[in-house]
Amino acid sequence: xxxxxxxxxxxxxxxxxxxxxxxxxxxxxxxxxxxxxxxxxxxxxxxxxxxxxxxxxxxxxxxxxxxxxxxxxxxxxxxxxxxxxxxxxxxxxxxxxxxxxxxxxxxxxxxxx
Amino acid sequence: xxxxxxxxxxxxxxxxxxxxxxxxxxxxxxxxxxxxxxxxxxxxxxxxxxxxxxxxxxxxxxxxxxxxxxxxxxxxxxxxxxxxxxxxxxxxxxxxxxxxxxxxxxxxxxxx
Numbered sequence: 324x325x326x327x328x329x330x331x332x333x334x335x336x337x338x339x340x341x342x343x344x345x346x347x348x349x350x351x352x353x354x355x356x357x358x359x360x361x362x363x364x365x366x367x368x369x370x371x372x373x374x375x376x377x378x379x380x381x382x383x384x385x386x387x388x389x390x391x392x393x394x395x396x397x398x399x400x401x402x403x404x405x406x407x408x409x410x411x412x413x414x415x416x417x418x419x420x421x422x423x424x425x426x427x428x429x430x431x432x433x434x435x436x
Numbered sequence: 437x438x439x440x441x442x443x444x445x446x447x448x449x450x451x452x453x454x455x456x457x458x459x460x461x462x463x464x465x466x467x468x469x470x471x472x473x474x475x476x477x478x479x480x481x482x483x484x485x486x487x488x489x490x491x492x493x494x495x496x497x498x499x500x501x502x503x504x505x506x507x508x509x510x511x512x513x514x515x516x517x518x519x520x521x522x523x524x525x526x527x528x529x530x531x532x533x534x535x536x537x538x539x540x541x542x543x544x545x546x547x548x
Contacts, residue, residue, distance in 0.1 A: 327478075356535065365523060366479065366538045415478065422527055422534050423469045423486075427478040 329428035346416035351396040358415040372399040440539030458524035466527040468507045
């Protein structure tokens, strides 16, 4: 198993600004992912964070809006750029050695005003 | 593409047994996972079925029928703490099974 921490846990930001969310895993994991979840809704995959290379984005998500870094096996960041109220959501990172069993961070609750 | 359908809400009483169903349509299939998420909490992994049949983990069991594109999570001896949302998820073949697609989620409400 793995323990995943995220920070910040929550933030309130003004539109047009950017926020970087950090994700730290306590052990080396092969895969790291970033998700978005609206309260009461399912999880939507934003991208797969690849160590030392560009992230793999899902349809509807682009690098200019959600740049992701993963400099090593235990750390990743997600930036939400040029924010609008539609970006208000919970952002979750996850990691695992196999995609079917992922360990999730506690999430970052973002509100954009 | 992938789609996974679950009932939106299920209610039950303490001590009862409840079954949460998941039907899926995928371009390729490589196993069904289940996750639990309490309000305000992180999703936590419960079980995985790579092959047909029943997998048991304590009070929780999960079943898969690949021919029917169907699975379920069975919760026995329900406790109040089991009130949570439950998600089924499949691995996506399109990326070599390297990512999960989550179902719509089922909110379980357990009453005394």
